[in-house]
Amino acid sequence: MQKTFIGCAPVNFRVGRPPGFKPEAIVIHIGEGSLRSIDQQFNDPNSKVSAHYCVAKSGVIHQYVHETDTAFHAGTVDRPSWPLIKRGQKPDTFINPNFYTIGIEHEGFADDQWPETQLDTSAALVNEIAQRWEIDLDEEHVIRHHQIRFAKSCPGHVIKISDILERIEPAGTNGPPAVRTVKTISNLRLRKGAPSLLAPFDRTIPAQTLVSVSDVVQGDAVNGNNKWYSDGMGNFLWAGGTDQPNP
Ligand SMILES: [Zn+2]
Numbered sequence: 471m472q473k474t475f476i477g478c479a480p481v482n483f484r485v486g487r488p489p490g491f492k493p494e495a496i497v498i499h500i501g502e503g504s505l506r507s508i509d510q511q512f513n514d515p516n517s518k519v520s521a522h523y524c525v526a527k528s529g530v531i532h533q534y535v536h537e538t539d540t541a542f543h544a545g546t547v548d549r550p551s552w553p554l555i556k557r558g559q560k561p562d563t564f565i566n567p568n569f570y571t572i573g574i575e576h577e578g579f580a581d582d583q584w585p586e587t588q589l590d591t592s593a594a595l596v597n598e599i600a601q602r603w604e605i606d607l608d609e610e611h612v613i614r615h616h617q618i619r620f621a622k623s624c625p626g627h628v629i630k631i632s633d634i635l636e637r638i639e640p641a642g643t644n645g646p647p648a649v650r651t652v653k654t655i656s657n658l659r660l661r662k663g664a665p666s667l668l669a670p671f672d673r674t675i676p677a678q679t680l681v682s683v684s685d686v687v688q689g690d691a692v693n694g695n696n697k698w699y700s701d702g703m704g705n706f707l708w709a710g711g712t713d714q715p716n717p
Pocket of ligand 1: 498543
């Protein structure tokens with residue numbers, strides 16, 4: 471996944487994490503500005519804030535702080551509702567959440583509808599980070615900034631964490647993740663082993679069924695269309711029988 475490392479002002483992050491701390495959760499933020507303004511804010515030594523990443527509406531990713539370093543994105547704890555927040559030894563004290571989280575900013579404002587590209591990119595980034603640090607992909611480990619700092623609505627009222635998580639295919643043995651969904655417009659045979667009318671099939675998919683597919687390949691031409699969808703598990707579906715006949 472492509473990222474551009476921008477960096478930030480040296481006083482806006484801490485090199486490394488305190489001994490014994492590593493990323494255990496991902497905090498989702500809205501930047502209240504453009505990608506450019508967020509770049510500037512994190513490079514302004516007076517701002518005293520940073521995040522590890524910002525995902526633009528275009529899907530561009532900027533990185534400011536390495537994941538092994540501590541970004542300053544969620545250090546203020548105010549009436550937290552996050553069940554996994556780490557408490558200090560004295561009552562009503564907390565360990566700085568920056569020590570054990572990764573912060574992802576998003577270009578835009580609290581009331582914006584996030585574009586599909588931004589959501590998809592954010593989901594892919596969250597998934598990549600989660601795999602790297604063995605962070606569970608659920609709403610206790612991918613959280614809203616508001617759950618740490620009550621007075622901030624961040625990341626706003628439009629976006630739900632589930633909007634991001636539901637775009638991530640569960641990891642498992644089911645082959646590569648599907649990249650799109652097509653709908654059959656007629657009853658279609660799911661061919662095994664090859665994109666060919668001569669290939670065997672063991673089931674027919676009824677019309678109006680949503681099917682997850684991961685790839686497009688060329689195979690036998692039917693009515694002049696030789697495009698077939700693959701599900702990544704050795705099964706093929708003629709594209710001409712779907713609502714996306716010319717991928
Ligand atoms: Zn925030």
